[in-house]
Amino acid sequence: MTPSLNSIVSRLHLKQLRLLIALGDHGSLLNAAKQVALTQPGASKALQEIETTFGAPLFNRTNRGLEPNAVGNCVIRYARLIHTDLAHLREEIVGIMRGHGGRVAVGVIMGAVPRLTEAISALIAKHPEMSVEIVEDTSATLLNLIDAGRLDLAVCRTTISQTPYLYESTKVQDETLAVIANVHHPVCGEKELTLKALADFRWVVYRANMPMRMLLEREFREAEIRFPLHLLETTSAFATLSLLQSNPTFVALVSIDVAQFFTRHGITRILPLQLSSRSEPYELVTRKGAPLTPGARHLIEELIGQSSETDVNSSDPVESASSPQHK
Template identity: 70%
Template structure:
C-alpha cells in the first residue's frame, strides 16, 4: 500500500528528485551522483530513501545499468515537472523583483487563437521582458490544466465541465463558424451553396461531443441529411490546414476568425455556405477564487478591450452606410 500524501511530502527532498532525473539521464548511479554532488554511497542511500518514502521500487538493475520500471518512469516525469515549475517560479520572481517581465501561462481553443494573439501582441509591446507559454487544446484539457494550476487563465468553454462552479468565467466573444476548403476545391468557385452540396465530401471535424462537432451534426440533422460516415477527426488547427492543403476535396468547419486568417494568406478559401446554428461564445476562464498575478490582470484588460472592439465592429453598419 502506498504511503499517504502527507508522508510522501514530508519525506521527499528536492535533491532526491534531482537524483532521479540524473539517474534517468545517465542510467548510472556513479554519473548521477557526480551530477548532483553526492558520493556513490550517498546516492545509493538517497535512492533507498526515495523508494522507501514512495513505498515502491523505481529501478531495476540490468547489464546496462539502472533502468526505471513503469512506476519509476511516472515518478521521474513528475520530478522533471517539479524542476520545471521551480525554474518558472524563479523566472517569475525575477520579473516581479525587477519591476518588469514576469511569466504568463495561457490556454486557448483553436477558434480563439486570433483573439488571444491580438491581445497578447499589445501586452508584449508594454511588457517586452514577459515570458509567455501558450497551450492550444480542447476546452476539456484546458480546464484540467487550470485545475492543476498550470495555466493562469484560458479562453475556452466551461459548459463541457461537469463542475462549472469551479471556475470564474466571462463571455468575451460570440463565435461564428465558416466552412473552409482548399482553394482548388471543386465547389470553390460557386456563388452559393447549401449543406446538401457538401454532404458527399469528406469532412475534417472535431471529436464527438465537442461543441463544433455537435453544431455540425445539428446542421445535418435539421437539413434532413445523414451525417458523413468517413470523417477525419482532429483538434489540431495545423493538422486541419495540412489536410486541406494536401487534399483539395476535403472540407472543414472552423471559426470565422481562423477561416479569414487562413484565407488572407492564401491557405484556404471560405465556401459560400450559410450555417443556421450558432455556437457558444468563448469565455475567459480562471479558477474560482484564484489570485491573479499583475501581468495576468493586464492581459485580461487587453483581451476585454479587444473583444469589446470586435463587438463594436460587428454591430457597426457597413462603411457604405456611414457616408
Template identity: 80%
Template sequence: MLPSLNSIISRLHLKQLRLLIALADHGSLLKAAQQVALTQPGASKALHEIETTFGMALFNRTNRGLEPNQIGHCVIRYARLIHTDLAHLREEIGGIMRGHGGRVTVGVIMGAVPLLADAVTRLVAEHPEMSVEIVEDTSATLLSQLDAGRLDLAICRTTISPTPEHYGSVQLQEETLAVIANVRHPLRQAATLTLQDLAESRWVVYRANMPMRLLLEREFRDADIRFPQHLLETTSVFATLALLQANPSFVALVSVDVASFFARHDMMCILPLTLASRSEPYEMVVRKGAPLSPGARLLIDALTPAPPP
C-alpha cells in the same frame, strides 16, 4: 502499501528529484551523481531513500545501468513537472522584482487562437520581458488543467463542465463559423453552396459531443441530411491544415477568425456556405476564488476590450 501523501511530502527532498531526473537522462548512477554534485555512494544512498519513501523500486538494475520501471517513469515525469514549476516560480518572482508580471500560462481552444495571438502581441509590446506559455486544447482539457493549477486562465467554454459555477468567466466575443478547404477544392469557385453540396465530402471535425461538432450535426439534422459517417477527427489546427493540404476534396469547420487567417495567407479558401447556427461565445475563464498572478492580470487587461468613450 502505497505511502500516504504526508509521508511522501515529509521525506522527499528537491535534490532527490534532481537525482531522479539525472538518472533518467543518463541511465548511470555515476554520471547522475556527477551532475547533481554527489559522490557515487551518496547517490546510491539517496536513491535507496527515494525508493524507501515510495515503498517500491523505481528502477531495474541491468548490465546497461539503471532503467526506470513503469512506476519509475511516473515518478520521474512528476519530478520534471515540479522542476519546471520551480523554474517558472523563480522566473515570475524575478519579473515581479523588476516591476512587471514575469510569466503567464494561458489555455486556448482552437477557434480563439487568433484572438489570443492579438492580445499576446499587445501584451509583449508593452511588457517585452514577459514570458507567455500557450496551451491549445479542448475546453474540457483546459478546464481540467485550470482546476489543477497548471493554467493561470483559459479562453474556452464553461458550458461543457458539469460544474460551471466553479469558474469565474467573462464572455469575450461571439464565434462565427466557416467551412474551409484546399485552394484547389473543386467547389472553390462556386457562387454559393448548400450543405447538400458537401454532404458526401470527407469532413475534418472535432470529436463527438464537442460544441463545434454538435453544431455541425445540428446543421445536417435541420437540413434533413444524414450526417457523414466516415470522419477525420482532430482538435489540432496543424493537423486540420495538413489534412486539407494533403487532399483537395476534404473540408473542415473552423472559426471564421481561423478561416480568415488561413485565407489571408493563401493557405486555404473559405467555401461560400452560410450556416444557420451560431456557436457559443468564447469565455475568458479563471478558477473562482484563486489568486491571480501579475502576469495573468496583465493578459486579462490585454484581452478585455476597452469600454467605449
C-alpha cells in the same frame, strides 16, 4: 503500503528530485551522481532513501544500469514537473521584482487561437520581458489543467463541465463558424452553396460531443441530410490546415477567426455556405477564488480590451470574409 503525503513531504528533498531526473536521463548511477555533484556511494544512499520515502522500488537493476519501472517513471515525471514549476516560480519572482509580471500560462481552444495571439502580441509589446506558455487543446482538457494549477487562465467554454460553478468566466465573443477548403477545391468558383452540395466531400471536424461538431450535426439533421460517415477528426488548427493542403477535395468547419486568418494568407478559401446555427461563445476562464498573477492580469486586460473593440467594430464576419479583398 504507500506512505502518507505528509510523510513524503517531510522526507523528500529537492536534491533527491534532481537525482531522480538525472537517473531518468542517464540510466547510470555513476553519471547521475556526477551530474548532481554526489559521490557514487552518496547517490546510492540517496536513491535508497528515495525508495524508502515512496515505499516502493523505483528502478530495475540490470547489467545495462538502472531502468525505471512503472512507479519510477511516474515519480520521475513528477520530479520533472516540480523542477519546471520551481524554474517558473523563480522566473515569476524575478518578473514581479522588476515590475513586468514575469510569466503567464494560458490555454486556448482552436477557434480562439487568432484572438489570443493578437492579445499576446499586444501584451509583449507592453511587457517585452514577459514569458508566455500557450497550450492549445479542448475545453475539457484546459479546464482540467486549470483545476491542477497548470494554467493561469484559458479561452474556452465552461458549458462542457459538470461543475461550471468552480470557475470565474467572462464572455469574450460569440463564435461564428465558416466552412473552408483548399483554394483549388472543385466548388470554389460557386457564388452560393448549400450543405447538400458539400455532403459527399470528406469533412475535417472536431470529434464527437464537442460544441462545433454538435452544431454541424444539427445543421445536417435540420437539412434532412445524412451526416457523413467517414470523417477526419482533429482539434488542431495545423492538422486541419495540413489536411486541406494535402487534398483539395477536403472541407473543414472552423471558427471565422481561423478561417479569416488562413484566407488572408491565401492558404484556403471561405466557401459561400451560410450556416443557420451559431456556436457557443468563447469565455475567459479562471479558477474561482484562485489569486491571479500579474502576468495573468495583464493578459486578461488585453483580452477584455480586444473584446470591447470587437463589440464596437462588429459587422457580419462571414460577409466580410467573403468579400473580394479576402479571396
